[in-house]
Structures are given as C-alpha cells and as structure tokens.
Amino acid sequence: xxxxxxxxxxxxxxxxxxxxxxxxxxxxxxxxxxxxxxxxxxxxxxxxxxxxxxxxxxxxxxxxxxxxxxxxxxxxxxxxxxxxxxxxxxxxxxxxxxxxxxxxxxxxxxxxxxxxxxxxxxxxxxxxxxxxxxxxxxxxxxxxxxxxxxxxxxxxxxxxxxxxxxxxxxxxxxxxxxxxxxxxxxxxxxxxxxxxxxxxxxxxxxxxxxxxxxxxxxxxxxxxxxxxxxxxxxxxxxxxxxxxxxxxxxxxxxxxxxxxxxxxxxxxxxxxxxxxxxxxxxxxxxxxxxxxxxxxxxxxxxxxxxxxxxxxxxxxxxxxxxxxxxxxxxxxxxxxxxxxxxxxxxxxxxxxxxxxxxxxxxxxxxxxxxxxxxxxxxxxxxxxxxxxxxxxxxxxxxxxxxxxxxxxxxxxxxxxxxxxxxxxxxxxxxxxxxxxxxxxxxxxxxxxxxxxxxxxxxxxx
Numbered sequence: 001x002x003x004x005x006x007x008x009x010x011x012x013x014x015x016x017x018x019x020x021x022x023x024x025x026x027x028x029x030x031x032x033x034x035x036x037x038x039x040x041x042x043x044x045x046x047x048x049x050x051x052x053x054x055x056x057x058x059x060x061x062x063x064x065x066x067x068x069x070x071x072x073x074x075x076x077x078x079x080x081x082x083x084x085x086x087x088x089x090x091x092x093x094x095x096x097x098x099x100x101x102x103x104x105x106x107x108x109x110x111x112x113x114x115x116x117x118x119x120x121x122x123x124x125x126x127x128x129x130x131x132x133x134x135x136x137x138x139x140x141x142x143x144x145x146x147x148x149x150x151x152x153x154x155x156x157x158x159x160x161x162x163x164x165x166x167x168x169x170x171x172x173x174x175x176x177x178x179x180x181x182x183x184x185x186x187x188x189x190x191x192x193x194x195x196x197x198x199x200x201x202x203x204x205x206x207x208x209x210x211x212x213x214x215x216x217x218x219x220x221x222x223x224x225x226x227x228x229x230x231x232x233x234x235x236x237x238x239x240x241x242x243x244x245x246x247x248x249x250x251x252x253x254x255x256x257x258x259x260x261x262x263x264x265x266x267x268x269x270x271x272x273x274x275x276x277x278x279x280x281x282x283x284x285x286x287x288x289x290x291x292x293x294x295x296x297x298x299x300x301x302x303x304x305x306x307x308x309x310x311x312x313x314x315x316x317x318x319x320x321x322x323x324x325x326x327x328x329x330x331x332x333x334x335x336x337x338x339x340x341x342x343x344x345x346x347x348x349x350x351x352x353x354x355x356x357x358x359x360x361x362x363x364x365x366x367x368x369x370x371x372x373x374x375x376x377x378x379x380x381x382x383x384x385x386x387x388x389x390x391x392x393x394x395x396x397x398x399x400x401x402x403x404x405x406x407x408x409x410x411x412x413x414x415x416x417x418x419x420x421x422x423x424x425x426x427x428x429x430x431x432x433x434x435x436x437x438x439x440x441x442x443x444x445x446x447x448x449x450x451x452x453x454x455x456x457x458x459x460x461x
Contacts, residue, residue: 081330084295087287088323090316097139098286099279100132104140106270111144111242115153115208120239122231122265124216124253125246127272130314133246136272137212144210156208156242163218169226172219176211176233192229199236208240216245217252224256231257235265243267274313281305283315284322300325300374307378317381324377325369332373389451396436400444401453403427417442 086092097104107123114121125133141158148155159179166172173191180198189197213219219227234241245267253260253269260266275283284301288294301322308318390401403424407415421441428435436444 080293081326084291084326085323087291088319088326090319093135093138094283094287095290096286097132097136098283099275100136100272103132103270103272104136104143107136107140107244108143108147110268111140111156111210111244112147114242115144115148115156118208118240120208120234120236120241120243122234122241122243122267123245124267124269125244125272126248126250126252126269128274128313129248130312130316131272131274132315133272134214137214137244137246141210141212154207156210158210158212160212161214163213163215166218169219169221172213172226172230179209180205195233196236199233199239199241202238205240208242210242210244212244212246214246217247217249220252220256227256228259231260231265231267235263275309275315275318276313277302277305277309280309280313280315280318284318287319294368295326296322296369296374297371300369300371303371303374304378307382311382321374321377321381322369324380325373328373328376329369333367386452389453393448397444397448399427399431399433400424400441401448417445420445 107125110121110123113119125137127133138160141160145155145158157179159176161172161175163169163172166175170190170192173195177191177194180195213230216227219230221227231243231245233239234243249255250271253267257266281301284296284305288296288301304318304321304325308314308321311317390398393401403426404420406427407420407423421438424441425435435441
C-alpha cells in the first residue's frame, strides 16, 4: 500500500477545492487528480495497513448496502430458523405460483367459458406427484370467484373434495347432493338417482357449481361405474356442473372412461409435466426471496434442483430436502455453541485484529446452508434401504455377499451352496482372512436371505 504523505503547505491545501479544509490531501507518485465522483477523499487520510477502504460511489453504494442487509442474519436465533423452515414447508402456500402459468390460464379460461355460457363441462388434470396440480387448482378457484364478481356474473358454488376421505366411492354423490339439496329434504332414491333426476329437467338453480375432486383415481372400481357416472353428470340436459378431476394417472381417461369417448363427452385433459432443474431452482429462489436474509449458498440450491429434477421433478421433495439441510445447519450450530468457550475467548483476546472481508465471508459461509449440508440431505433422501442393509452387515457377511456377487457375475445363474463356499474361501485366502466353516457359512447365507438379499434363495432350497 503506498504511503500517505501530509502536505504542510497551507496555500496548496486551499487550492484543492475538492478536499475538505480540515483534512490533508493525498499525494501520489503520479500526482493524478481523483475523479469528481469520488470526492470523499477525507476517508483516506486516516487509514492504516489493516483497514479496509471503501469509497462510496453513486448507486453502487446503495446496491452494496442492500446486499449487506440481505446477508446479515443471525442463524443462532431459533425464531429466524423457524421462519425459514416454515417458508420451506410444503403446506405453506406461496404468494405466486411460478412455472405453472400456462396450465393455470388454460384451466381458468375453461371455467370462465362455462360460467359465461352457463354450460356444464369436465376437465381432467394429471401429472406426477409434486408438480403443483392441487396448488394450481386452489389458485384457480380463487381467481374464478374474483373474476365472476368483477364481471357481474353469479359466483359459482365451489365444492372441493379429496376422494381419499370417502369410506365408499359412491359417497361423492351424497356429498354433491347435500351441497345442492335443502336441509331436511329426504327421498328414497339413491343420491346418484336424485342428482340425475334433478338435472334432467329445468330447475330453479341459477348458479353454476364447480366441483374440484382431488385424488380422483381413488374412485376407480372394478366396473368403473362411479367414475363414469360422475363424469356423466356433466352431460345431463340441465346440468350446472363444472367438474375438475385431479389425479396422477396420465391415461386414466383412456383406460377407465372409454364409454365417454364414444358419447363424445370425454373430458379435456391438462397434463402437468415434472419440474425441470431451472424451474425447481426458480421456485426455491422465489420462496426464499421473501426472507430478508440469505440462507443458502447458490451452489447448494443448484445441487438440490439438479438432483431432484433428474430423479423425479417432485417439488415437494425438493422443499423437504432443503428443510432437512436447514436442520443440519441448526444442529451444527447447536453443537458448536454447546462446547466450552474458554479457549475460544483466550485465543480471541490474544489474536484480536480488525475484521476483514475474508473474515466476514468465512463467518457468513458458516452461517449459511452449504453444499455439504445439501449433499448429505440428498443422500439421506435418495438412499436405498438395500444399501443401508449392506453397510450395516458384519465383515464376514459382507465377504459372503462379495464372493456371491463375484460368483454370479459370470454366466452362472443357478448354483449350489458348495460352489458358493469355494468362491468364499478363495476370497478369504486372497485377503488373508480366516474363512468360516461350512455350517457357519450356511447360517450366514440364511441370515442374508432373511434380510431381503435374494442371491441365496435357490441355494438354500
């Protein structure tokens, strides 16, 4: 760092108008004038070798202050950690549904057309688990009600059901009938028959009825009658139903509702594809952007997005993995703070120095979810139970398993226990390990077979 010389000549000090009168100018070997935009030269007159110099310049100062404010958070506070985990919980509804705008608009426009034309219709939403189907439908429900109010249409009645809650599959007709029928009115006919009679003739009901049936595949029966009759309600002459079914099976309409296609009333199918890496990363970043501090290293979030997208594209799994990584950071901090602080205080008092940028970076990295936290969380999520079983085996059983793998890697598919024992003793001798006896070897094979490792099933018969 160049030395800072103080000019003692008062005339020259007055001639420099951009330097504060009470401060000394800074002289440099090349005697170049500082730019006008960095006029706060007085900050440089009192610096030392250990100080970090920061010259604020225009809008860059505001940007740096915003970044610093974003990075400052005290992860040792249990309240902040609780807020982070709550934000990453699958039950927390985001303020905006990202990466599903096209599907949301498609369903919303369909519902708007049904309300405007007072015409019944059916829609089937399908896709892999964790692709935002149920969340999007809840958003569409709210948008449709707001639109109907603003546009001057009668607000449709909304019935949201989860088909897994029904004891009998036909209970869904009872639920719909209760929503349509006045209290205390009872008839001898079945709920399905009452609904069919109700909408086969003109009724006094004016409002359309939106039915959101989640987990629709739970209504599949051997004769498929319940599912078929449910969609057929939208084809009645005076039907007021807007039926939206949600399930994971992509080909449910083709496999279980073939008669609907022949009647030209097959439901419109909207497919929610699995999230890509960029979509998962964007959704995670949008959730975390609502927090006033940074919690994850960017590389950690990208690793999570890549792994989940390659495995299944399930956004719920990505959120659970991130929550698990935050819990690992929390456990790490609790472990570090529980240790004795005596030696740390002595070291700090003997090596007290001015804080530098590198010190802040190291502290910040310790206080954020790092890539090693995320890697450990991913390994726990996608770890195979068979791998856990093998890793927990005693050494001799692992050797038995390795010898069996080597034996079956050839052309042999079936063998006898004696040939496996020869392969086992060969590996033990090459590794200079005393092999177990044949009876003990046979018992170890039975234990491995009982634990779900089926290499020895034919040999033990």
